[in-house]
Amino acid sequence: MMEWKDNSEHLLTENVERLLPFANTPVSSLVDDKGKPLLVFPLSFQECEDCIGKQHLFDIAPKGKSYVVKTGNLAGFIGLNDMYITIRSRFGTENGDDYFLHYMLKKVLSVNLFNLKHTATDEQVFDFLLHLFPYFLNKALVQGLYKEYQRNEYNDCNLRGTIDISRHIRCNMPFNGRVAYRTREFSYDNHVTQLIRHTVEYIRTKRLGEMVLHTNVDTQENVSQIVSATSTYQRQDRLQVIKSNLRPVVHPYYTQYVPLQKLCLKILSHERLRYGQDKDEIYGILFDVSWLWEEYLNTLLTPLGFKHPDNRQNAGGVWLGYSLIENKKRNAFLRYPDFYDKERSIILDAKYKSQIDYVADVNQVITYLYRMKGRIGMFVQPTPDENEPKSYSLRGYGEDGDARLIEYPFQIPASVSSFEDFERKIRLSETALKEQIEILHP
Structure with a gap:
């Protein structure tokens, strides 16, 4: 059992050869959709141009007669046969409690029961997948209930499609007042909503099922929408529904259904995250803590009126320039600030x-x-220390002192007795950040 912290260096004196195959290697090469038993959140559930797949799980370099392992922005659990590695956030306590990571998971994903003090067993990781379901379901349903064209066959007196002559002759001769015809029409009862419905019914059978499906009012309402839309649900169709969803959703509007579809397939397949019979197979679950930090700040800043462009979903970007081609302006250099507020000019x-x-x-x-x-340009960094913000006046921007660059230290409580104590103290840090922003308002 080894314990490391993110963004830190640790002396490595043993098991170097066993770790080398996974060191200095992009995470994307260790995670794929073909059953590799390592989950990295959010990389394992969504596709993006600027994702975490390029960063390394960890790096190992020689130092004198020993080695040094350097970690990045990933935290969680990984295992290699009988060797277990825990990577905590650098704000974890000395006794092994990682309240900061716990708190961000709770705020961002509404995950509150995943015990980060233990190793990544199959059952724990599967429980975590169940707890992710409401998060992805609610994000997808914000875009509306998924609908697509379906081909349907009818045989009645309300002709509203293309007549199927051969079927009409076979079914309605001598003429009985009905007409056999085909239609192509939008339907909410399709392979995607059926997959979600099968996942809902599967979750109901699990130990934590009803609690997961009743996380909040939004989850309950969205589950009800899915159930109402899938009137043709049949338990025995599950295998066929899974097969029909192996290709991801391709739609310019329903983008949030892609990670939900991936999660549903993982849950229904109950992919094992640990394969004891496979030698030198890495398994476990990891979180991109930098992504969690950004999304955690989003829960604080969006209610204040800040915009949060999403480079992973190519949404809300800012064009820095343009080019003239045949006297027409073509946008160039698309960038994504983390947060901005035009009214506050921040x-x-x-x-x-x-x-x-x-x-x-x-x-x-x-x-x-x-x-x-x-x-105002403002960096917001987590720190265990109680420091004052640093402010720099910018030259060349109007008059001197008209614009500023600020390093804002967001204090993460260090001396705490319990998770409840941590929550109480970090709320003070949240209030302090909000007050600082209001002070900066012109």
Whole structure:
């Protein structure tokens, strides 16, 4: 059993050879849709251009007569045969409690029961998949109930499609007043909604099922919508429904159904996350903590009026320039600020890493300030220390001092006695951030 922290270096004196096959390797090569028993959230559930697949699980480099392992923004559990590795957030307590990671999972995904103190057994990971279902279901249903064209056959007196002559002769001769015909019409009862319905019914049979499906009012209402839309549901059709969903949803509007579809397939297939019979197979579940940090800040900032562009879904981006082709403007250089509020004239950048890059990060935020005529550029970083914000006046932007760049330290409680104590103290940090933003309002 080894315990590491994210974005940290750890001395490695044993088991180096067993870890080398998975070191210095992009996560995307360890995760795929062909049954590899390693889940990385959110990479395993959605496709994006700027995803976490390029970063490494961990890196190993020689140092003198031993080795050093360096971790990145991933935290969770991985196992290799009988060897277990726990990667906690760097804000975990000395006794192994990772309240910060727990809290972000609760705020972002409404996951509150996944015990991060144990190893990643099959049952634990499967329970976590069940708890993810409401999150993805509710995000998908925001885009409306999925509908698509269906080919249906009828034989009645209400002709409203193309007559099926051969079937009409076979069924209605001598003439009995009915007409056999085919239609192509929109239907909410289709292979995608059927997959979701089968997942709902499967979850109902599990230990945590009813609790998962009654997480909140939105989940209950969305489950009811799915049940109402799938009147042709039959338990014995499950295998055929799974097969019909092996190809992901391709639709320019229903984009949030892709991760939901993937999750439903994983739940119904009950993919085993640990294969003891396979030698040197890595398994477990990991979280992109930088993604969680950004989405956690989103729960605080969106109610204040901030916009949150999503580079993973290509939504809400800002064009930095354009080119002229045949006297027509063509947009160029699409970028995605983490958060911005035009009324407050603030560009806010979520930075989970411990150190800001004073070249790349600063250049990026200043670019957004100039493009969007912002007055305040703000980095928000988690830190265990109680520090004051650092403020820099920017030259060359109107008059000196007209615009500022701020490093804001968001304090993560360190000395806590329980998760409830952690929640109480981090709410003070949340209030302090909101107050700081209001102070900056012109």
